[in-house]
Amino acid sequence: MATPVHLETEVSLIDALKRGDSAAYETAVREYSSGMLAVARFYLDPSSAEEIVQDCWVTVIDAVQKFEGRSGLKTWLHRIVANRCKNRLRTANREVPTEFSESLEPELANRFNAKGRWNLPPQLQFHDSADTLMENGALSDCLDKHLSALPETQRSALMLYEAHQRKSEDVCNILDVSASNLRVLLHRARQKIFLMVETFQETGEC
Amino acid sequence: MLMCRDLATIASDYIDGELSGRQNLSVKMHLLMCRDCQTFIGNLRASSELMNAHSSRKLSNEFLRRIDERVARALAEKKSENQNQS
Ligand SMILES: [Zn+2]
Numbered sequence: 001m002a003t004p005v006h007l008e009t010e011v012s013l014i015d016a017l018k019r020g021d022s023a024a025y026e027t028a029v030r031e032y033s034s035g036m037l038a039v040a041r042f043y044l045d046p047s048s049a050e051e052i053v054q055d056c057w058v059t060v061i062d063a064v065q066k067f068e069g070r071s072g073l074k075t076w077l078h079r080i081v082a083n084r085c086k087n088r089l090r091t092a093n094r095e096v097p098t099e100f101s102e103s104l105e106p107e108l109a110n111r112f113n114a115k116g117r118w119n120l121p122p123q124l125q126f127h128d129s130a131d132t133l134m135e136n137g138a139l140s141d142c143l144d145k146h147l148s149a150l151p152e153t154q155r156s157a158l159m160l161y162e163a164h165q166r167k168s169e170d171v172c173n174i175l176d177v178s179a180s181n182l183r184v185l186l187h188r189a190r191q192k193i194f195l196m197v198e199t200f201q202e203t204g205e206c
Numbered sequence: 207m208l209m210c211r212d213l214a215t216i217a218s219d220y221i222d223g224e225l226s227g228r229q230n231l232s233v234k235m236h237l238l239m240c241r242d243c244q245t246f247i248g249n250l251r252a253s254s255e256l257m258n259a260h261s262s263r264k265l266s267n268e269f270l271r272r273i274d275e276r277v278a279r280a281l282a283e284k285k286s287e288n289q290n291q292s
Contacts, residue, residue: 020281020284020285022277022278022281025274025277025278025281026274029270029273029274029277030265030270033265033269033270033273034264034265037265050269053273054272054273054276057273057276057277058276058277058280061277061280061281061284062284103215103218104211104214104215108214109211112209112210112211112214115209116209116210116211116212117209117210117211118210118242118243118246121210121242121245121246122242122245122246122249124245124249125245125248125249126248126249126252126253126256127248127252131259133252133256134256134259134260140260143256143257143260144260147257147260158257162258166222168224183218183219183224186218186222187215187217187218187219189257190218190250190253190254190257191250193253193254193256193257194249194250194253197249197252197253197256198249
């Protein structure tokens with residue numbers, strides 16, 4: 001994961017962007033594009049999303065002159081991307097992210113009996129820390145595979161939730177979803193990974 | 207009373223501290239008595255951490271370089287515009 005830009009560094013980075021310093025742009029592009037792409041892919045297909053992110057960086061050159069730093073650079077950039085995507089969707093047929101009324105994954109929901117008790121409880125504890133688990137190359141590959149198979153809405157929601165220090169309000173504004181819808185997207189994504197790690201630990205297979 | 211299925215439904219909200227005081231308390235009470243749900247919450251939390259460590263997209267160098275080029279071109283255009291004005 002990219003190291004977060006600290007506040008002081010961010011202020012000097014913004015100054016450099018305002019001056020039109022090309023090295024500052026290269027730094028910022030590497031720091032922020034991944035989150036921007038997550039925003040764009042929430043709304044658009046992968047290739048349109050890449051196009052939007054590229055276009056946004058060009059508009060930033062002028063827009064940054066008026067940036068006052070109230071929201072933080074990351075949030076500001078994410079909003080620019082989200083607005084562009086929404087504008088584009090206004091002309092096309094907007095596909096609204098699915099509203100789930102049920103936040104349990106079917107595969108998990110089947111593991112309870114009629115009384116709501118575990119029928120097939122989790123057998124193993126993932127007691128290792130994330131760092132230790134990550135050192136397992138096969139698991140890490142498997143995780144990559146499953147993360148890329150997640151629906152874009154869930155994947156983006158999850159990534160942005162962490163990127164914005166779990167401030168639901170910011171993420172809801174950027175992605176234009178309700179707080180409850182965001183909760184469902186996050187919970188759905190986590191359950192899928194839970195199921196994946198469980199299968200992997202029990203069978204050694206991805 | 208909160209059942210295991212209910213707990214599994216709101217487990218992420220519990221992990222993220224998004225539950226109301228009363229709901230939070232009933233989850234805690236349930237966890238005191240239910241080993242399976244303890245394991246589930248622990249595993250879901252571990253899954254979440256695992257995913258955080260893994261979630262940022264690896265961008266292709268080609269994609270980044272394309273942005274660099276477009277930005278450099280736009281910066282150069284802007285500079286020459288400014289020079290023409292002054
Ligand atoms: Zn239980």
